[in-house]
Amino acid sequence: MSLAEEQRWQALQADVDALAAAPAGMDTVLAGLPQWDSLAVLLVLTHAEQAYGRTLTGAQVRACRTARDLVALLS
Amino acid sequence: MQTILPAVRLAGLAVTTGPLVRDFLADGLAAGQDAGALERTARTVGLRRRLVAAPGQTALDLCADAATRLLAACPEPAAQVDAVIFVTQTPDHAQPNNACLLHGRLGLARTVAAYDVSLGCSGWVYALQQAALLCAHGGARAVLLCAGDTLSRTTNPRDRATDPLFGDAGSATLVVRDPAAGAWHFVLGTDGARARVIEVPGGGARSPRGAEPWVEHADADGNVRHPGDLHMDGAEVFNFSLREVPAAIAEVMALARWSEPDVDALVLHQANRFVLSAVGRKGGFPAAKTPMDLVERFGNQSSASIPCALVEALGPELGRRPLRVVACGFGVGLSWGAVALTLGPVTLVPTAPLPPAP
Numbered sequence: 001m002s003l004a005e006e007q008r009w010q011a012l013q014a015d016v017d018a019l020a021a022a023p024a025g026m027d028t029v030l031a032g033l034p035q036w037d038s039l040a041v042l043l044v045l046t047h048a049e050q051a052y053g054r055t056l057t058g059a060q061v062r063a064c065r066t067a068r069d070l071v072a073l074l075s
Numbered sequence: 076m077q078t079i080l081p082a083v084r085l086a087g088l089a090v091t092t093g094p095l096v097r098d099f100l101a102d103g104l105a106a107g108q109d110a111g112a113l114e115r116t117a118r119t120v121g122l123r124r125r126l127v128a129a130p131g132q133t134a135l136d137l138c139a140d141a142a143t144r145l146l147a148a149c150p151e152p153a154a155q156v157d158a159v160i161f162v163t164q165t166p167d168h169a170q171p172n173n174a175c176l177l178h179g180r181l182g183l184a185r186t187v188a189a190y191d192v193s194l195g196c197s198g199w200v201y202a203l204q205q206a207a208l209l210c211a212h213g214g215a216r217a218v219l220l221c222a223g224d225t226l227s228r229t230t231n232p233r234d235r236a237t238d239p240l241f242g243d244a245g246s247a248t249l250v251v252r253d254p255a256a257g258a259w260h261f262v263l264g265t266d267g268a269r270a271r272v273i274e275v276p277g278g279g280a281r282s283p284r285g286a287e288p289w290v291e292h293a294d295a296d297g298n299v300r301h302p303g304d305l306h307m308d309g310a311e312v313f314n315f316s317l318r319e320v321p322a323a324i325a326e327v328m329a330l331a332r333w334s335e336p337d338v339d340a341l342v343l344h345q346a347n348r349f350v351l352s353a354v355g356r357k358g359g360f361p362a363a364k365t366p367m368d369l370v371e372r373f374g375n376q377s378s379a380s381i382p383c384a385l386v387e388a389l390g391p392e393l394g395r396r397p398l399r400v401v402a403c404g405f406g407v408g409l410s411w412g413a414v415a416l417t418l419g420p421v422t423l424v425p426t427a428p429l430p431p432a433p
Contacts, residue, residue: 017115035112037296038236038309039119045313046353055318058310062295 008071015047016040019067026068048074077330078261080207084253085416086152086217089145089424090383091137092373093128093225093243094431102239106232116239121348121367125242125374127227129431134163135173137245137379138221139180140429145247146181146219149422152251155216158188158209162198162222162378164407165229166191177221188215195273196344196406198222198378199246200414204261206250220248222378226305229275231291233299237307240347242374245429246382249422259416260331262323266409272311273407277302312406316350320405321358323413328401331415335360338415339398340389344405345370345380378404383426390423 009026013019018035022028030036041061048054052074064070099122103113116122128137138161146153159181161174168176174189183189188209192202199222206218223245230238278284282302289301300306324341328334341360343351351367366388369380376383381402385393392398397419405411 017119035115038298039116041310042313042349043119045310046349049317049353050356055314057314058308061310 005071005075008074009067011051012044012047012070012074015051016043018043022067026066026071028067030064030066030070044070076263077326078204078208078263079258079330080204080211080261081258082252082254082256083207083210083259084251084256085248085418085421086251087145087149087249087422087424088246088382088386089141089148090244090246090379090386090426091141091144092126092426092428093132093137093227094428095127095129097125097127097374099123099239108235119349121371122239123371125227126244126428127374128225128243131432132225132243132429133167134165134223134225134243134245135167135176137225137243137429138173138223138247139177139245141223141245141247141424142177142181142219142221144424144427145249145422148424149249152217152249155251156183156187156219157215158206158218159183160190160192160202160205160218160220162192162194162202162220163224164193164195164377165224165226194408194410195224195377196346196380197404197408197410197412199248199381200261200402200404200412201263201410203248203250203414204263204412206248207259210250210252215252217249217251220250222246222248222382224377224379226375226377229305231300231304234304234306236296236298236309237305240375242376244373244376244379244383246379248382257417259414260327262327262330262413264319264323264411266315266319269311269315269409272308272315272409273306275303275305313350313353315409316346316354316405317357319411320354320403323411324358324401324403327413327415333399333401333415337399338364338401339392340400341365342381342384342388342400342402344403345373345384346375346406377406385418386423386426389418393419393421393423
C-alpha cells in the first residue's frame with residue numbers, strides 16, 4: 001500500500017462514517033457494511049468534491065465492490 | 076437566461092404551514108427502524124421536525140389562507156392586483172388550474188389574469204420573475220404570487236430516502252409596480268436532459284392512472300415506491316445542486332454588480348442541511364449570511380421554502396432596514412432560478428398553521 005493510498009483511505013474514513021470501522025481495511029466488501037447506503041454514497045460524493053474538487057456520480061460509487069475500489073476511484 | 080426588471084417592489088409576504096407536526100426520530104422508531112441509523116440520518120441530513128397538511132388540506136387551501144391574510148394586511152396594493160400566478164406541483168385538479176380556483180375564492184375582478192406555473196423548488200424565483208415582468212412591462216399594477224405544495228402526500232411511506240424530507244406549506248407574495256424602486260436581476264436555467272432525476276412517472280397523460288396496475292418495487296437500499304410516488308435520485312440531485320447553484324449565484328451577482336460584502340443575505344431553497352452546507356461551502360458565502368435551519372423546523376417546503384425563509388430568518392432585520400438579498404431555488408426540471416433584489420419596506424405577516432377542518 002503506497003503512502004498516498006493510505007492517506008486517501010484515512011481521509012475517506014474520516015468523512016464517511018460507514019467506512020470508519022471497515023473490518024478488513026481497504027479489502028472490506030462495501031455491500032457487507034451495515035451503513036453502506038444512499039447516505040454513505042452522498043458522503044463519498046461530498047468527500048470527493050471537498051478533498052479533490054472532483055465530481056463523481058452515484059453510479060460510479062455504487063459500482064465499487066471494495067473500499068480499495070473507492071480509493072482507486074479517488075486517485 | 077438573464078433578465079433585469081426595473082421599478083418593482085416586493086410589498087408583502089405571508090406563509091401558511093400545515094398544522095400537523097411530524098418528528099423524524101419518533102416516526103422512524105414507531106415504524107420499527109433502528110434508533111442508531113435514525114440518529115445518523117438526522118444528524119447528517121438535518122432531519123428533525125416538519126409540518127404537514129391535515130387530511131383534506133391542499134396547496135390551494137394553504138395558499139388561499141396565506142393570500143387572504145396578506146391581502147388583509149396590505150389593503151392598498153390588494154385593490155390593485157391585476158394578475159394571480161400560482162406555482163405548484165400538487166394542484167387540486169388536472170383542470171382547472173389552481174390560479175383560477177384561487178381567483179374565484181378571493182372574489183377577484185374578472186379583469187384579473189390568472190395562470191399556473193408548473194415548477195417545484197425553483198418555482199418561486201421563476202414566478203417572481205413573471206410577476207416583476209408583468210409589473211415592469213405588462214401593465215400590471217400589482218401581482219399576487221402564490222407558491223406551495225403538499226409534497227408529503229406524494230411520497231411512499233416505505234421510501235426512507237424521500238418520505239421524511241417534505242413539509243407542506245403555501246405562500247403568498249405581493250409584487251407591485253413602484254417607479255421609486257430599484258431593478259431586480261434574474262438568472263434562470265434548465266437541464267432538461269436530466270429531467271427524470273426528480274419525477275413522479277405515473278398519473279399524467281403519458282402513463283395514466285389505471286392504464287396499468289401500479290406495482291410497488293424496492294430499490295437497492297430497500298426503499299419502496301410505485302409509479303405514482305415521487306422519486307428523487309439523491310446523488311444526482313446533490314451533484315446538480317453543487318454544479319448549478321453556486322454558478323447561478325455568481326452569475327446573478329455579476330449581473331447586479333454586487334460582490335459578497337454587498338449582500339446582506341443569501342437565501343437558498345431549504346432542501347436539507349446536507350445540500351445547503353455543501354452549496355454554501357462551494358459558493359464561498361459566510362455561513363452567518365446563509366439561513367440553513369428552516370428545514371429542520373418546517374421540512375423541505377418546495378416552492379414555499381424561500382418565502383418562508385425570508386419571513387422567518389430575515390423578518391426582524393427587514394423590519395429595521397432594507398436588505399440586499401440573493402435568493403436561489405433549484406429542483407424538479409431540473410430547473411434553477413436566482414434573483415438579486417433589495418427588500419424593504421415589506422409587510423411580513425406572521426407564519427401560521429392552517430387549522431384542520433372541524
